[in-house]
Structures are given as C-alpha cells and as structure tokens.
Amino acid sequence: MIRQIEGSLAVAEAVALCRPEVICAYPISPQTHIVEGLGAMVKGGTLTPCEFLNVESEFAAMSVAIGSSAAGARTYTATASQGLLFMVEAVYNASGLGLPIVMTLANRAIGAPINIWNDHSDSMSQRDCGWIQLFAESNQEALDLHIQAFRLAEEMSMPVMVCMDGFILTHAYEQVDMPTQAQVDAFLPPYEPRQVLDPADPVSIGAMVGPEAFMEVRYIAHAKQTMALDRIPQIAAEFAQVFGREAGGLVRGYRLEDADTAVVALGSVVGTLEEVIDARRAAGEKIGLLSIRSYRPFPLAAVRAALAGVKHFVVLEKSFSVGLGGVVALDVRKAMSGMAAVGHTVIAGLGGRPITQASLQRMLDDVMADRLQPLTFLDLNWEIVNRQLAREASMRRSGPIAENLLRDIGQKPAPEAKP
Amino acid sequence: MTQNIKFYQTGTFTVGNRLLDPEHRAVQASIQRDNSLTSGHRACQGCGEALGARYAVDAAMRATDGQLIAANATGCLEVFSTPYPETSWKLPWLHSLFGNAAAVGSGIAAALAVKARKAGLERSAVRVIAQGGDGGTTDIGFGCLSGMFERNDDVLYICYDNEGYMNTGVQRSSATPPGARTATTVPLGPNPGEEFGRGKNLPLIAMAHEIPYVATATVADLRDLEAKVEHAMSLHGARYLQILVPCPLGWGAASCDTIRLARLARETGLFPVFEAKGGEITAVTKIRHQQPVENYLRLQKRFAHLFGDKGRPDIVARIQAMADKNIRRFGLLEAAE
Numbered sequence: 001m002i003r004q005i006e007g008s009l010a011v012a013e014a015v016a017l018c019r020p021e022v023i024c025a026y027p028i029s030p031q032t033h034i035v036e037g038l039g040a041m042v043k044g045g046t047l048t049p050c051e052f053l054n055v056e057s058e059f060a061a062m063s064v065a066i067g068s069s070a071a072g073a074r075t076y077t078a079t080a081s082q083g084l085l086f087m088v089e090a091v092y093n094a095s096g097l098g099l100p101i102v103m104t105l106a107n108r109a110i111g112a113p114i115n116i117w118n119d120h121s122d123s124m125s126q127r128d129c130g131w132i133q134l135f136a137e138s139n140q141e142a143l144d145l146h147i148q149a150f151r152l153a154e155e156m157s158m159p160v161m162v163c164m165d166g167f168i169l170t171h172a173y174e175q176v177d178m179p180t181q182a183q184v185d186a187f188l189p190p191y192e193p194r195q196v197l198d199p200a201d202p203v204s205i206g207a208m209v210g211p212e213a214f215m216e217v218r219y220i221a222h223a224k225q226t227m228a229l230d231r232i233p234q235i236a237a238e239f240a241q242v243f244g245r246e247a248g249g250l251v252r253g254y255r256l257e258d259a260d261t262a263v264v265a266l267g268s269v270v271g272t273l274e275e276v277i278d279a280r281r282a283a284g285e286k287i288g289l290l291s292i293r294s295y296r297p298f299p300l301a302a303v304r305a306a307l308a309g310v311k312h313f314v315v316l317e318k319s320f321s322v323g324l325g326g327v328v329a330l331d332v333r334k335a336m337s338g339m340a341a342v343g344h345t346v347i348a349g350l351g352g353r354p355i356t357q358a359s360l361q362r363m364l365d366d367v368m369a370d371r372l373q374p375l376t377f378l379d380l381n382w383e384i385v386n387r388q389l390a391r392e393a394s395m396r397r398s399g400p401i402a403e404n405l406l407r408d409i410g411q412k413p414a415p416e417a418k419p
Numbered sequence: 420m421t422q423n424i425k426f427y428q429t430g431t432f433t434v435g436n437r438l439l440d441p442e443h444r445a446v447q448a449s450i451q452r453d454n455s456l457t458s459g460h461r462a463c464q465g466c467g468e469a470l471g472a473r474y475a476v477d478a479a480m481r482a483t484d485g486q487l488i489a490a491n492a493t494g495c496l497e498v499f500s501t502p503y504p505e506t507s508w509k510l511p512w513l514h515s516l517f518g519n520a521a522a523v524g525s526g527i528a529a530a531l532a533v534k535a536r537k538a539g540l541e542r543s544a545v546r547v548i549a550q551g552g553d554g555g556t557t558d559i560g561f562g563c564l565s566g567m568f569e570r571n572d573d574v575l576y577i578c579y580d581n582e583g584y585m586n587t588g589v590q591r592s593s594a595t596p597p598g599a600r601t602a603t604t605v606p607l608g609p610n611p612g613e614e615f616g617r618g619k620n621l622p623l624i625a626m627a628h629e630i631p632y633v634a635t636a637t638v639a640d641l642r643d644l645e646a647k648v649e650h651a652m653s654l655h656g657a658r659y660l661q662i663l664v665p666c667p668l669g670w671g672a673a674s675c676d677t678i679r680l681a682r683l684a685r686e687t688g689l690f691p692v693f694e695a696k697g698g699e700i701t702a703v704t705k706i707r708h709q710q711p712v713e714n715y716l717r718l719q720k721r722f723a724h725l726f727g728d729k730g731r732p733d734i735v736a737r738i739q740a741m742a743d744k745n746i747r748r749f750g751l752l753e754a755a756e
Contacts, residue, residue, distance in 0.1 A: 021533040022526065049536040051529035055522065056566035063519035063563060067490060067526020070513050073533055075526075093515050197488045197511035197527060199545055206491075206514035207501035 001178050007139035007169045010176045011104060011162075012037030014143040016047045017184040018102075018150045020076040021191075022068035024053040024061040028083040029116050030166035031106035035078050058083040062090035062101075069099040070205055072196040074150065077101065080166055081108035084122045088129070091159075095130030095221065097206060098194070100153035102146065103131075106166040107267065107318075109351040113402040117352020118166040119318035120267065123295065124327045126161070130221050132228055133296040134248065135266040136164040139174045141293075144247035147179070148235050150188055155231060156224050157194045163295070165268040167352070179243055187242045225297040232294050250299035252291040253306045255281055259288030261312045261367060264303070264332050266292040269316065269348075269355050276360045285368065292328065303335035312342050312367055316360075316378075318349040325375045348378035384408045445642050446478045453480040453509060455487075460507040461499040465674025467664030467681065468496055468579040471638045472550065475577050475662065478645040480510065482652035483546045488527050489513070492520035492551025492560055495586040496579060517551075518559035521567040524549030524574035532573070542573075546652060550577040553594035554584045556661075557621045564659075568628035571656040575648070578621065578659070581666035589669040593619045596689070597741070598734050599721045601669075606724035615737060622695075625659040629698035632658040636692060638665070639682035643704065647694065663690045671720025683715040688742035691749040706751045712739045 003010075012034050015023075023042065025035035039054075041047035051068075055061045061077045069075040079087065084105060094101050109115040110122055123133055134149060136142035142164040149160040164170060195205060209217060229250065236248035254270075255277055256262060263273055270291040280287050290306050292299070307313055313336065315329035324330075326345035333343050346363060349355045359379050366372040384405050392398045446452050455476040462469035480487050491497050491514045500507040501514065515523045524547050531543035549567075551560055556578040567574055583601050584590040591601040597615040600606045604613040625633045631654045636644040644662060651658045665672060665680040672680055684690035685704065689712060692704035713735055716722040725731045746752055 022529045024526070024529075049533045051533050053525065053529055053570065053572075055525075056562055056569075059519065060522040060525075060563050060566050063515060063522035064526035064529065066515050066519070067513065067523035067528075068530040069526070070523075071488065071527040071530035071534075073530035075530075089516055090519060097515070197513055199486050199488065199511055202509060202511040204501055204506035204508050204512045204514075207503060207506055208498055209503045212503060 001180075002175060003178050004173060004175050006033060007142060007164065007172050007174065008033030008106075009037050010139050010143045010178065011146055011164070011170075012041070013178060014146045015076055015102075016041050017179060017181055018076075018147060018188055019074065020047075020050055021073035022051045022053070022065070022075045024055050024064040024068075024075075024077045026055050026058050026061045026079070026083065028058070028080050030108060030118075030170045031078040031080045031083075031104060033170065034104055034106070038076075058087040059090055062087040062094060065101045065103075066090060066094050066097065066099055069094070069101050070097065070195070070197050072191070072193045072198070074154075074191040075101050076103070078104035078106065080106040081110055081116075081122045084126060085110060088126070091126060091129050091131065094159045096217075098157045098221075099159060100150075100157050100191075101159040102149045102153050103159065103161050104146070105161050105163045106170045107163050108166040115351040116166075118168050119350045119352065120163070121319050121350070123161070123163050124319040127296065127327065130158070131296065132156070132158055132160040132225065132294070134160065134162050135293055135295055136162065136169065137268060137270045137291055137293075139164075139169055139172060140176045140245075141247045142169055143176055143178070144239065144243065144245070147184055147188060148239055148248050152228065152231060152235055154191050156228055158221070158224055158228070163267070168268045177245065183242055187239060229294075229297050229299060248293060250294045250302045251306055252293060254289040254291065256288030256290060256306055258286055259310055260286040261314070261364075262288050262290055262307050262310045263314045263316055263364075264290045264292065264307075264328070265316045266295060266328065267318065269318070272355060272357060273316070273360065276357050276364065279357075279361070280364060287364070295328070298331045298335075300331075300335040303332060304339070307336060307341065308339070310341050312344070314344045314346055314363070314367055314372070316346045316348055316355075320347045320350060344372050344374055344376065346372075346376045346378055353379060446481050446645050447474060447641065453477050453485065455480050455508065455510045456500060457507050457509055459505070461502055462495070463668055463674070465667040465677045466495075466499075467638050467666060467677045468552065468581060469499070470677065471579050471644065471662045471664040472496055474638070474641050474644050475550075475648050475660070476510065476548070478648035479546070479548055479575065479652050482649040483544075485510075486545045488531075488545060488547050490515070490520045490523040490527060490547070490549040492549075492555030493517035494552040494555050496550065496552065498586055517555050519563050520549040520551045520555060520560055521574065521576055522563040524576065525567045525570065525572040528573045542655070546575075547573065548575045548577060550579065552585070553578060553580040553582060554592040556580075557593045557619055565624075565628065568625060568630050568657045568659070571630060573655050573657075575651045575658040575660065577648075578661045579664045580661050581664050581669060583666070583669050585666045585669040593617070594621070596738075598725060598738055600724060601721070611724050611731065611734075612721070622659065622661050622693075626695045626698045626700075628657070630657040630659065631655070631696060633695040634659075634693070635661045635663070635690070637663040637681040637685055637690060639678050639685060640692070640704070643692070669721070671723070672718055676718055680715065680718055683710055683718070686710045687712045687715045688746040688751050689715065689738070691745050691751060693749055700749070703749050703751060705753050706746070709752065712742050
C-alpha cells in the first residue's frame with residue numbers, strides 16, 4: 001500500500017512486519033522515532049507477542065539483544081552515533097558469537113564536537129566489527145532492506161546493520177510502498193537458530209578460545225561474509241520477485257555503460273548525485289554513478305566490474321579517517337588496484353553539511369579539468385581553518401578549537417567556498 | 420594451621436548434614452545433585468567461588484527441575500570453567516562480556532517470556548540466573564545490574580564476592596574492604612591498603628531498588644546458601660544474592676581456611692548475612708560465637724601489614740568499629756534484639 005509517512009515510521013512498520021520477538025530500545029537522535037513507533041505497537045497490542053525493553057544504555061541494549069538472540073528470539077534494536085560507540089564491545093561480541101541481530105543505524109556524526117547531524121562516521125568506525133553493513137539510498141530502500149536483513153542475518157547467523165542517513169531519511173516524509181504481512185511472511189520464514197540456549201540440549205556459548213582456534217573462528221566469520229557476497233544479490237532477487245521492486249544487492253550502477261568518469265557513493269546522497277549526473281549527461285559528458293549498497297562485505301569484484309571502463313573515479317564519502325583521508329576510498333582503490341583509472345577522494349557532508357548540486361557540479365568541473373586534488377574536502381571553509389592554525393602557531397593557550405571557529409564565524413559571515 | 424573439626428553437625432548450619440531428615444538435607448548431600456559445574460575445571464585449590472557456584476547453581480537447578488539457563492560475566496568463574504575446548508557447565512550457559520551479565524540475563528528472560536506466550540503459557544518454565552564476581556557486579560556491570568533491577572526482569576543475579584579482581588591478578592574493586600592489600604592498593608604510606616570511606620554495599624543498593632528479594636550468604640553456611648537460592652527461584656522478578664567467597668590466592672590465605680574465613684567474616688560481623696524483601700530486611704543470621712576481627716584478619720596475608728612490629732592496631736580498631744557498626748545496624752547479636 002502506498003503511504004506518505006516518515007522514514008522512521010516506515011522502518012518501524014517494516015520491522016513489525018518481520019515479527020520481531022524482542023526489541024530493546026535506548027533513545028538517541030536520530031533513531032528515536034523508530035523505537036518509539038515499535039514501542040507503541042507493542043504497548044497497543046498490534047505487535048504481539050513481543051517483549052519491548054526500555055534499557056539504561058546502548059551497551060545494555062546490545063547486551064539484552066545478545067541474550068535474547070542466543071535464547072532463540074528474533075531480536076531488533078536501533079542506535080546512532082555515540083550510541084553505537086557506547087555499545088561497541090557488545091557489537092563485536094554479537095558478531096563474534098554469530099548472533100543474527102538486526103540493528104538500524106541512523107547514521108550520525110561522532111563528537112566531539114557534539115553534533116547530531118548526518119554523516120557516516122559511526123558506521124565506518126565499526127567497519128571491522130564483523131557485522132554486515134547495508135546502506136539505504138531512500139526510505140523505500142531502508143524499509144525493504146530491513147526485511148531482507150532479517151532473512152540474511154538468520155541464514156548466515158550473523159548480525160546485520162541497516163544504515164540509513166539520520167534526519168535526511170529518518171525524519172523525511174516520503175511516499176513508500178508498505179508491503180503486506182502475507183508478502184513478508186512469504187519472504188521471511190520463522191527464525192531457526194543455529195545455536196540456542198535450551199535446557200533440553202545444554203551448550204556452553206562464549207567459552208574462552210586461545211591461540212589454538214582463535215584465528216579459525218575469525219576466518220570463519222570472513223568466510224561467511226564472503227558467502228554473503230553471493231547471498232545478498234540472490235536475496236535481493238527473491239525480494240524483487242515477491243515484492244515487485246528492486247532493493248538491496250551489492251552495488252547499483254547508474255548510467256555507467258559508456259562512462260569515462262564515475263562517482264562512487266553510498267546512502268541518500270546518491271539521489272542528489274543522480275540529478276547531477278543527468279545534468280552532465282545532458283551536457284554531453286560520459287559520466288555515471290556507482291552506489292555501494294553492501295559496505296561489509298565489501299563487493300570488490302562487483303565494484304571492479306562496474307568501474308572497469310572508467311578513466312577517473314571519484315569516491316564521495318561522508319566519512320573521514322583522520323591522518324589518512326577516505327575510508328570507503330581505500331576499499332574502492334583496493335577494488336581498482338592494477339587498473340589504470342585515476343582515483344580521487346572527496347570528503348563531504350561531515351556533521352550534516354549539505355551536499356548541494358552546485359558544490360557537486362563545481363567538484364566535477366575540477367575533475368573534468370584535471371585539477372581535483374587526490375584528497376578534497378568539499379566546501380571546506382579555509383578561512384576559519386587557516387585562522388585557527390595561525391592562532392595555534394602564535395600562542396600556547398589558543399583555547400578550544402570548536403569554540404574559536406564558531407566565534408570566527410560569528411564575527412564575520414563565512415565566505416563563499418573557493419571554487 | 421589446623422582446625423578442630425567437629426563431627427556432630429546435626430542442627431548446625433555447616434556442611435554435611437546426612438544426619439538430617441531427608442527433606443532437610445542439602446542439595447549437595449544427594450546423589451541426585453546435578454553437578455551443574457562439574458569436576459575437571461581449573462579453579463585453585465580451596466576456591467570459594469567454585470564452591471559457592473556449585474552449590475548455588477545446583478540449588479537453582481533443583482528448584483527449577485533442571486529448567487535453567489545461566490549468563491556469566493567474564494572473570495575467574497568463566498575462565499576456570501571453560502578453558503578451550505572444554506566446559507564444566509552441564510546447563511545452557513552463555514558468556515558474553517565482563518560488564519553485561521545482568522543485561523544478557525534480561526535478554527534471555529525476555530526471549531523465554533515471548534516463547535512461553537507463543538506456546539499459550541502465562542510464563543516460561545525455564546528460568547534464568549546471571550552470575551559474576553564482585554568486579555563484574557559492583558563496578559563494570561553495575562549499570563546493567565541496576566537496569567535489570569529497576570525493570571524487575573525475571574532474573575536471579577548471583578554475585579560471588581571475593582572482594583577484588585582476582586582473575587586479573589588481585590586488584591582493588593569497590594567491594595575490597597578497607598585496609599586490604601591488593602596490587603592497586605599497596606600496603607605503603609600512612610593509609611596502607613584500601614582506603615577507608617570508599618567502596619559500596621551492593622546488597623543495600625539492591626534493596627533500594629525495592630526488588631522482590633535480596634539476600635547475602637557465605638560458603639560457610641552452605642545449607643543456608645542453598646535455601647536462599649531455592650527461595651529466590653520460587654519468586655519472580657529481579658532477585659539478588661551476594662555470596663562471600665574467600666579467595667586463597669587473592670587473600671593470601673591457606674586453601675584449607677576458605678570455609679573458616681567465610682564463617683569468621685560472619686561471626687565477626689564484617690559480612691552481615693540477611694534477607695530482604697521489597698526493600699525491607701526480613702531475616703538476619705545471628706552471630707553464634709562472636710569473634711574479634713583480628714581472628715579473621717590474621718589468617719590473611721592481605722592484612723599482614725596490620726600486624727607485627729610495625730603493625731597498625733589503629734587500623735585494626737577501625738575495622739573492628741566497622742564490624743561493631745554492622746552488628747548494631749543489622750542486629751547481628753541475639754542480645755541486640
């Protein structure tokens with residue numbers, strides 16, 4: 001049924017259609033509306049039987065999820081940003097134990113400085129945690145990916161994070177096609193755990209493993225993620241058959257057929273980029289777009305195949321490895337190793353800075369003119385950066401950085417970003 | 420250091436009790452006991468925690484007819500019971516992390532509650548315990564434990580209190596008593612060992628949550644310990660049991676003195692043994708033969724700096740004052756009633 005609803009509510013309803021048995025919730029913006037929606041459904045009796053636990057921290061949320069999943073219940077939680085970082089120890093534990101928990105990550109920046117707006121720093125901080133990470137381009141895809149996520153998680157006995165851009169998606173009212181319960185039931189079978197705490201067949205889970213087998217346990221996690229590279233497109237294809245629309249998969253190319261230049265991105269910025277690509281295509285440029293939908297496992301072969309014909313590729317990412325540069329760019333460059341194409345990294349949209357079509361056009365003009373730096377920060381305000389660097393060079397007690405920058409901005413309007 | 424062992428134990432709270440009527444006998448006195456924490460594990464000789472866990476879990480197994488799942492915090496109990504590729508646990512057992520055993524227990528209980536409702540039952544026949552040492556309970560696991568308490572989740576949490584981080588090499592926890600030497604409270608300076616005025620009393624904190632049942636026990640009174648576990652399992656909601664489990668390694672005590680030390684902790688008044696329901700104390704185990712704290716402290720090398728030529732009788736007196744305060748506060752002497 002076509003509905004005009006908030007992204008968070010769309011996800012909450014999709015999760016409810018998956019018949020979760022235990023949901024644990026701790027409030028953090030911008031994921032709160034999702035668990036609020038689910039809590040209301042449990043309290044109102046429309047989602048039953050389901051246990052909804054209001055816990056005291058994200059660390060507890062993931063710990064409750066570990067217990068309930070190990071006891072055989074389909075388990076869901078959601079978090080963002082600082083919340084993800086607060087639960088990190090349990091995030092690694094859930095994947096190490098092979099528990100198929102599904103978690104929404106409403107992508108948000110990580111402080112300090114504290115910032116509630118969208119970027120991908122939180123996801124990328126957990127790049128190596130052993131969870132499958134799927135990225136949604138739109139609210140429809142966020143909704144659809146959750147249904148696929150339970151299927152994928154339970155088949156692989158691995159946890160899955162569905163990443164959707166905070167506020168940009170979670171708080172946007174968009175048209176979505178909400179599936180029926182019968183459709184979801186046809187696609188998602190009841191949870192059959194691989195391991196379960198059962199007095200009739202007692203097992204010890206989480207025993208200490210020393211050097212004898214630790215590497216093998218870690219390798220099996222890698223082997224399963226490698227298998228997921230096959231299962232993710234298969235599940236997306238089955239999803240398309242049942243629901244009649246495309247969602248998920250490893251990557252999605254847009255106008256890449258004869259492209260000389262490709263932009264690689266993930267999440268909601270893909271929508272903006274499509275319009276930019278259309279405009280430049282209309283002007284005669286051979287340019288295309290690659291959306292990465294499965295970030296972990298990273299689809300090296302699919303990325304390489306999709307970009308096989310390009311001469312330039314630009315990885316546009318909302319994440320940043322301080323002291324190095326791009327995060328996603330590293331993986332894309334690995335996929336492209338040995339190819340002649342020239343790669344660029346563009347860091348954009350940190351802490352919710354809008355990524356506008358005008359900025360993207362300027363950046364792509366630079367690519368076409370062969371003057372884009374290998375590492376570029378889109379719309380960086382160099383004036384306040386340089387003023388602070390000069391301040392630190394000239395005095396010892398230069399004060400708190402963020403507050404200095406805010407004061408500089410307040411004293412003088414920020415200049416237009418340099419072309 | 421040897422002790423006189425009395426062989427006539429009928430009517431006492433001590434071990435044995437095959438002389439009692441069958442219905443009063445300990446779980447461990449029966450060949451039907453589950454041996455949930457079975458032999459072959461790697462605990463030290465005289466380990467109070469291994470003893471306490473065996474009695475507590477077997478008692479919970481008997482009370483639930485074997486329908487029991489355990490969540491376990493990181494620590495000695497986890498390490499010595501599950502060295503790869505072996506396990507000593509004969510019940511379904513999950514170790515997740517150091518600081519989350521209570522929350523993992525909550526999750527298991529939530530899963531069981533849903534499964535029961537799907538089966539048309541009011542509540543699950545399968546019950547949950549969560550367990551950890553004092554570090555995993557009073558320090559790093561405190562947030563999750565308090566959350567489990569305030570939600571009144573259907574979990575019995577058992578804290579095996581050996582008053583320090585023994586698995587990592589005897590460091591101070593918030594359950595380490597004043598004056599005690601640990602690797603992070605060395606016996607140097609004007610206030611050797613753990614400082615006075617620090618630490619927390621978790622049974623009282625648990626009571627402040629007004630949960631259905633809070634109790635303390637020691638491995639000196641194993642029948643009392645079993646009875647408290649069995650009573651706890653007859654109730655629903657959040658329950659807390661703190662068991663004093665002497666650690667020969669961390670306390671610097673002889674392995675043969677584990678039970679003796681546990682008894683002295685109670686008989687000095689340093690470790691009050693009581694039960695509370697809904698936040699109010701309902702029963703107190705009286706001191707039978709009151710002992711000065713010195714008799715307890717002298718058996719432990721962690722207090723050795725308080726005695727001898729350069730001893731600190733002033734600190735011993737302060738510890739005695741703590742015991743006296745407990746005796747008054749909890750009414751531990753018959754005469755105090």
